[in-house]
Every structure is written in C-alpha cells, then in structure tokens.
Amino acid sequence: xxxxTGTGRSGTHYTSELLKQMGYDVPHEAVGKDGAAxxxxxxxxKFVYIGKNREAEIDSTGFTRILHQVRHPLKVIASMQxxxxxxWAYMAKFxxxxxxxxxxxxSMQAWVRWNEFIEPKADWRFQIEELKDVFPEFCKHAGIPTxxxxxxxxxxxxxxxxxxxxxxxxxxxxxxxxxxLEVEALANRYNYKDLSSFQPTPRPEPTSWFRKIFxxx
Numbered sequence: 029x030x031x032x033t034g035t036g037r038s039g040t041h042y043t044s045e046l047l048k049q050m051g052y053d054v055p056h057e058a059v060g061k062d063g064a065a066x067x068x069x070x071x072x073x074k075f076v077y078i079g080k081n082r083e084a085e086i087d088s089t090g091f092t093r094i095l096h097q098v099r100h101p102l103k104v105i106a107s108m109q110x111x112x113x114x115x116w117a118y119m120a121k122f123x124x125x126x127x128x129x130x131x132x133x134x135s136m137q138a139w140v141r142w143n144e145f146i147e148p149k150a151d152w153r154f155q156i157e158e159l160k161d162v163f164p165e166f167c168k169h170a171g172i173p174t175x176x177x178x179x180x181x182x183x184x185x186x187x188x189x190x191x192x193x194x195x196x197x198x199x200x201x202x203x204x205x206x207x208x209l210e211v212e213a214l215a216n217r218y219n220y221k222d223l224s225s226f227q228p229t230p231r232p233e234p235t236s237w238f239r240k241i242f243x244x245x
Contacts, residue, residue: 029059029062029063029090029091029092029093030047030052030054030062030063030064030091030092030093030095030170030171030172031063031064031065031066031069031070031088031091031093031094031095032044032047032054032063032064032065032066032095032097032170033065033066033067033069033070033094033095033096033097033146033150034067034096034097034098034099034143034146035067035104035108035138035139035142035143036067036108036111036115036142037099037103037104037107037108038067038097038098038099038104038156039097039099039156040056040057040065040066040067040097041056041065042156042180043065043097043156043159044056044064044065045180046159046177046178046180047062047063047065047170049178049180050172050175050178052172057069059087059090063091063093064091067142068086068118069086069087069088069091070088070094070145070146070149071086071088071121071122071145072085072086072087072088072089073085073086073118073121073122074086075114075118076114076117076118077114078112078113078114078117079113086118092171093151093169093170093171094146094149094150094151095150095151095152095153095154095166095169095170096143096146096147096150096152096153096154097153097154097156098143098153098154098155098156098218098220099155099156099157100157100220100226101139101211101214101215101218101220101223102194102195102196102197102200102223102226102228103194103228104139105132105135105136105139105195105200105211106135106193106194106195106228108131108135108138108139109131109132109135111135111138116134116138119138119142122145123138123141123142123145124137124141125137125138125141130203132195132199132200132203132204133203133204133207136200136203136204136207136208136210136211137207139211139214140207140210140211140214143214143218144214151169152165152169153218154166155218155219155220159177160177163177194228194229195228196224196226196227196228197212197223197224197226198224211223
C-alpha cells in the first residue's frame with residue numbers, strides 16, 4: 029500500500045491523477061485498493077468538518093511505502109492561506125500550531141511543522157516540480173513498474189490561484205522574520221535554493237462570481 033503525502037496544497041491531487049492514469053487505485057484524500065495521495069493520512073484521527081455536522085475517521089495504518097512530496101514553499105504557503113477551519117483544527121492535533129496567528133504566519137508555521145512531522149515516517153522525498161526527471165526513481169520507491177510518465181493537466185497543481193495573493197520571501201520576513209528563517213532553512217534542505225529570487229505569478233483577475241465568494245484582500 030502506497031501513501032504519497034506532503035503538506036496540504038503540495039500537489040497530491042496531481043499525483044493521484046497521475047497514478048490513476050497508470051491504472052492504480054490511489055484516490056485523493058481517501059484510501060483505495062493501492063493506496064492514497066493525501067496530506068491527511070500520515071496520521072490517524074477524527075477529521076471534523078466544522079459547520080457541516082460531519083466527520084471522518086482517518087486511518088494511517090497499512091501503508092507499506094510512504095513518499096514525501098514537496099512543492100516550492102512560497103507557492104504552498106500562499107495557497108495554505110485558504111485552508112478551512114476544519115483543516116487547521118485537524119493539523120493542530122499533531123503539530124505546534126498557533127490559531128492566533130494571521131493566515132500567512134500560521135501557514136509558514138504549518139509548512140515547516142507538517143513537513144518535519146512527515147520526514148521520519150517517509151521512505152523517500154521528491155520535488156513535484158522535478159517529478160518528470162525523477163519519474164523512474166519515483167516508480168521504484170512506489171513499488172510499481174517503470175513506464176512512461178502520463179500527461180496530467182498542470183491545473184491539477186494550481187487549482188486555487190484566484191483565491192489568494194502570491195507571496196515572496198520579503199512578504200514572509202515582513203510578517204515574521206523568525207518563521208521566515210525556518211522556512212528558508214527547510215526549503216534549502218529540500219533543495220529549493222535562494223527563495224529571495226522567486227518571482228510569483230500574479231494572481232489571475234477573478235471573475236465577477238468569484239469576487240463575491242473570494243473577495244480580493
């Protein structure tokens with residue numbers, strides 16, 4: 029049983045689609061016959077959908093291979109700002125997470141702490157941006173035969189860009205210099221070098237209905 033995991037917004041939906049195209053039952057944020065691609069399933073616990081009178085039991089047992097997927101931290105931290113209260117509450121059961129922090133600072137803290145939480149449990153780590161180059165190694169560590177990498181629409185990686193403003197390292201430093209240093213140190217260890225040179229893609233102009241649901245901040 030395979031688990032591909034990372035922080036939320038690291039692109040596990042993309043990896044799920046990739047594996048499904050290869051014929052494997054690896055759903056996103058759920059467990060199939062062959063495994064899961066999910067940030068949640070690195071731990072077992074009760075995920076409560078706040079305000080919806082619904083909950084789900086998350087079971088992290090049974091996975092024999094765990095791959096740690098990472099994505100550029102500035103992209104992930106920017107997207108994390110739109111996490112639901114349910115997601116924040118679930119993460120706070122397992123890592124140090126200060127609910128009183130503003131969205132950017134809390135997202136920085138979550139990116140560092142959740143990745144550090146995954147590290148000792150994982151068998152191998154890869155950058156999603158480099159997946160095409162390391163795909164044979166990915167297949168090896170996933171325990172599946174090596175084939176040509178299927179094509180999956182890139183929008184599976186960036187499906188929420190209209191909902192949040194992009195971030196630079198300077199934005200992180202302005203909010204919390206200490207946390208920004210932690211992000212930069214872990215990013216360097218994951219081989220994301222020189223975050224200060226990162227130029228984010230501008231936020232797309234939202235449509236009228238999107239403005240009503242996700243106002244620009």
